[in-house]
Amino acid sequence: MSEPPRNPLGPAGRNAQRNIRRLREERRFSYAELAERLAGAGHRMDVLDLSALERGERRVDVDDLVALAAVFGRSLDQMLAPPAECENCHGAPPAGFICIRCETTGLPARAGV
Structure with missing residues (x-):
């Protein structure tokens, strides 16, 4: 039996997770393309991290969220909405x-x- 996560996502984390997935899918970015765009913005995340983030298996940190907001052209408020x-x-x-x-x-x- 698997253990529940020690630090599960809260409401803001779940909102960010869903918004990241929605924005990536709306723009038809693959994980690889999003990783490239993030690297171009000065923030490195690999494909596995992005996939885990969208599945809620990895928490988004502030630096991730700022870079993702910049790539998607959104404010932090919009990313957490x-x-x-x-x-x-x-x-x-x-x-x-x-x-x-x-x-x-x-x-x-x-x-x-």
Whole structure:
């Protein structure tokens, strides 16, 4: 029996994972092409790292996210945003709930806001 990950992805990590996959597929980049573009932007990631990142087997770090955002022409906020294309929750489930389709977590309301 396999052990659960010691440090599983949280909501922001899952959003980044899905956005990276979506943006790569929209642009029809292979993993090799994305790795080349990242290298051209000064950030080296190999094909296996990119594949593991999209599968949630590797966490995206800040340097990865900055480089990926630059390659895709997106802001960091956009890279971390919930998937707005979800037909069920449109990227914003109610506070405290998790969308059963895209697994986006509704952020709790902040006190005093």
